[in-house]
Amino acid sequence: MRLLLVEDDVQMGPTLQNALSQAGYAVDLSVDGIDAEALGDIEPYDLIVLDLGLPKRSGLEVLQNWRNRNNHVPVVILTARGSWEEKVQGFKAGADDYVAKPFQTEELLARISAVLKRSSGTSGGPLQVAGLQLDEDAQSVQLSNGTLFTLTGTEFRLLRYFMLNPGQVISKSRLTEHVYEYDSDRDSNVIEVYVNRLRQKVGTDLIQTRRGQGYIFGSP
Template sequence: MRILVAEDDLRIGKRLEAALTAAGFVVEIEADGEDAWHRGETEEFDAVVLDLGLPAMDGLTVLKEWRRAGRNMPVLILSARGQWDERVEGIEVGADDYVVKPFRMEEVVARIRALIRRAAGQVTSRIEIGGGLVLDTRLMQVTRSGVPLPLTPQEYRLLAYLAHQKGRVVPQLEIVEHLYAQDFERDSNSVEVLVGRVRRRIGPDIIKTRRGFGYVLGSDEA
């Protein structure tokens, strides 16, 4: 899953990138408000970490423009502005959560996971995906009957994304947009190869192919 981090403090941005990458996310960083606005307007992200004090276009304006354009990805505001009225303003213009600087990286990661989970209609970190398989987003682990499966990070990301879209046919292009960084060479064959690897790990019938449409998890449709 792809996360956009809009943060002009290079040190904080790098720390966020390291923590979110370690948590299984693909992270894109922008230090300029206009660039962050453009990418959030034109690309697909599963969540955004948004600083308010961005140059060129401040974070609140970026968020207002996204919501005005119908962009509904979850947004977590990070800001040194911690007064209650400033937090209320951030929530009122469309933020889903608000964390005041300084903060703990573990808290930000946990809140991002919760925002993505709620956006997918999931209540807990454990997602039942069929065939005795359970995906735990907190542990970044997939188990069958309690036994962990040896998935690579990219295999886990694919299964986690499909699990959050359980029952919905997900096009190949959407998978590419949510699993790979912007500079990745976007080739549908890479998705087919990745799906094939995951099927060998979890069994051939959990991820189903809808020819000409994409892939679906947790459905009996052929």
């Protein structure tokens, strides 16, 4: 496994590089944003540990540039501010995980191995049914006219289930079973509320009610 470590601190960079090498990774060290961005594009790294506070070009910008160029190398960001704003920005820019300073080496190692495991798994393309395009990462849906809606947790699960089973009559109890893993005490009225909210976003025609049977999803 080959890693790129981007850390500008003259003491911490080499120490961390040493620690990662000991953990069995081949580690390159980069100390500024521009250099790191070029390295990340050229070399086939398995993972990049990226400090956000970098000279010449900020870590966030470097990450955005990689993602804009379709470079999907897994990235763990190191942040010193630990503010939620930075976390949100980091994940939005395409980070896979973050570690807040000060951290212990084992903590960083654990995160790195978790991200590596995850990235070796599958990553399918966007789900497209009946003119809708569901972005499973962003939990958002794009309509055929280009309008983009963010979905709440339940809305996303409902729509994904509908889109995976188009044209089928789906009962409320079946929906409940597949949307909530637990034997929750939610009655089917709650599902109705969420279905109605979903209709407001994707259009009323797409989800039709079959009285007494349930719902059917798809172009009428």
